[in-house]
Amino acid sequence: MTTPRNRQVLLARRPAGVPQADDFELTSTPAVEPGPGQVRVRNAYLSVEPAMRGWVSAVANYSQPVPIGGVMRSFAAGWIDRSNVPDLPVGTRVTGSFGWQDYAVVEPAAIEQVVADEGLPLQAYLGVLGINGVTAHYGLLELGRPRAGDTVVVSTAAGAVGSCAGQIARLHGCRTVGIAGGEHKTRLCKDTFGFDVAIDYKAPDFNEQLAQACAGGVNVYFDNTAGPISDAVMGHLAIGARVVVCGTAALSSWSPWPQGPRVERHLLVKRASMAGFVIFDHPQHQPVARRDLVQWIRAGDLVYLEDVLDGLEQAPDAIAGLYRGENLGKRLIRIAELP
Amino acid sequence: MTTPRNRQVLLARRPAGVPQADDFELTSTPAVEPGPGQVRVRNAYLSVEPAMRGWVSAVANYSQPVPIGGVMRSFAAGWIDRSNVPDLPVGTRVTGSFGWQDYAVVEPAAIEQVVADEGLPLQAYLGVLGINGVTAHYGLLELGRPRAGDTVVVSTAAGAVGSCAGQIARLHGCRTVGIAGGEHKTRLCKDTFGFDVAIDYKAPDFNEQLAQACAGGVNVYFDNTAGPISDAVMGHLAIGARVVVCGTAALSSWSPWPQGPRVERHLLVKRASMAGFVIFDHPQHQPVARRDLVQWIRAGDLVYLEDVLDGLEQAPDAIAGLYRGENLGKRLIRIAELP
Incomplete structure (x- = not known):
């Protein structure tokens, strides 16, 4: 069994203002196996948010800043490729705060959504359904x-x-x-x-x-x-x-x-x-919102656009690009094909 | 029957910022008799509010500005000294938007409160109970x-x-x-x-x-x-x-x-x-608030201060004085002794 490489985007320094490409660095290390009670997620799509500027800022914010040298915090969508959790078999599609990396080893509590098949593409659960x-x-x-x-x-x-x-x-x-x-x-x-x-x-x-x-x-x-x-x-x-x-x-x-x-x-x-x-602050609102949103999308009453960049190497400049206004629709980075 | 003089403080010009003494002028004309369905109020206390700056400003506000040459808008407390309204006999103590003047001829709808004897001084109904x-x-x-x-x-x-x-x-x-x-x-x-x-x-x-x-x-x-x-x-x-x-x-x-x-x-x-x-906007809240306030004042749980100036001639400079911070407590102008 080959150990895959886990490419990661790390925060290299504390940005002043909007984070730029050179505030990050790419590394690659062997992917870790999940421990007891853990799963490993293979990320397929990474999310890029304007709010990320706040997540890397040391200025008072609503969350602890991403540490220097830490994996960039990010929502991501993918599938479970190793599992030590019976309820979460290999192949389960999930979203969560898995970071800008190929593989994330997490506890089940870190999984935000187990994505059932509602006839909508997985990456929609990072944007319009996320x-x-x-x-x-x-x-x-x-x-x-x-x-x-x-x-x-x-x-x-x-x-x-x-x-x-x-x-x-x-x-x-x-x-x-x-x-x-x-x-x-x-x-x-x-x-x-x-x-x-x-x-x-x-x-x-x-x-x-x-x-x-x-x-x-x-x-x-x-x-x-x-x-x-x-x-x-x-x-x-x-x-x-x-x-x-x-x-x-x-x-x-x-x-x-x-x-x-x-x-x-x-x-x-x-x-x-x-x-x-x-x-x-409002996790109880998520199912309420998603129920409405799925219904509106299926009825054709609500449309959304995606701006998909290909490859993890696009990530470092992707936030700055948002602030340059270059994207139309939800910005995502595709880093693996779904099986 | 002598006709009393009605001294009035008129807005002489549109102030830039905080209204100053020379933005007003004092006049004196014979007091008017109330018409059918009207009463005449003899003002005893006039109120001075920071909000008056807004009332005389032409800048977007929550009320029409006081017109140039008009009597300065003001809450006042006094008693009815002429009445053509059976329910409001002479001597009734009242508050309302009677203006900076000795006498106001008004319809009953203009009366904000008919002040019952609750053992509290009339002028309290302009401040802590107003x-x-x-x-x-x-x-x-x-x-x-x-x-x-x-x-x-x-x-x-x-x-x-x-x-x-x-x-x-x-x-x-x-x-x-x-x-x-x-x-x-x-x-x-x-x-x-x-x-x-x-x-x-x-x-x-x-x-x-x-x-x-x-x-x-x-x-x-x-x-x-x-x-x-x-x-x-x-x-x-x-x-x-x-x-x-x-x-x-x-x-x-x-x-x-x-x-x-x-x-x-x-x-x-x-x-x-x-x-x-x-x-x-919230007239329905007034009785609710007054009931609480009267109870707290009587129980000694809530205290208030008054800053009483004597004589209508004090009015023109009284707003500017508020903004100079010279008063302690609710600023009032006493212009007549209660009978």
């Missing part, structure tokens, strides 16, 4: 609390979370306004993701377009940016508006702490609220 | 949702709203931290209003004192400032913190729009929320 879709579902419905007829504005609207949030809002009878960068993404918002209005934040008349699209007031703002786009939307809140703080993609560094227009007066005058969340 | 106490009660309990053992931080803690919010938090079993300006107000917070910790924001080691007082994290922040004090507190939020945006006293102007450290990252990492409110 962190991205569940994040959009929880944030929009639990914190945004949209009502039919509401105007719902979504930033990074062509992204994996934003496109899903916009479609869920539309499925709840809302009028949806998507904000994205560039003509191609803007068209995608309209034509593929079905936003009622799509606005290019790079357009010279962005503020005028936004004012026109939000003339009746913004009831729900689902934000992923925390930058100038957000500041522009805050000026159009309706009375009782809910602002969902899902991400801070527009902030490239937290040192010095970024400044911006104060929000207090908007919140006061509009009796509005602004709330942040971390989806890992 | 807008200030009801604001503190609603904001703290409905938006702050304090739980016993929570650390509750209050800014402008020696003020009419802040001191009340802090005491209500203490009565709900919370540990209370009050922030006020200067040694005298800080001592007042400790000795009179019973805050567990009181911090002088003018002290050179304010940040260190705050960090020490909030080492376990801030569960509820009741803010009246929206300035550097607020920014300092935001750095100490506990997971799941609730920030209540009650006022924006630290912002002297909204043009250009004030800048400050962005709050999004705090809200996200701490799964926190920040919500504004306008107490006039």
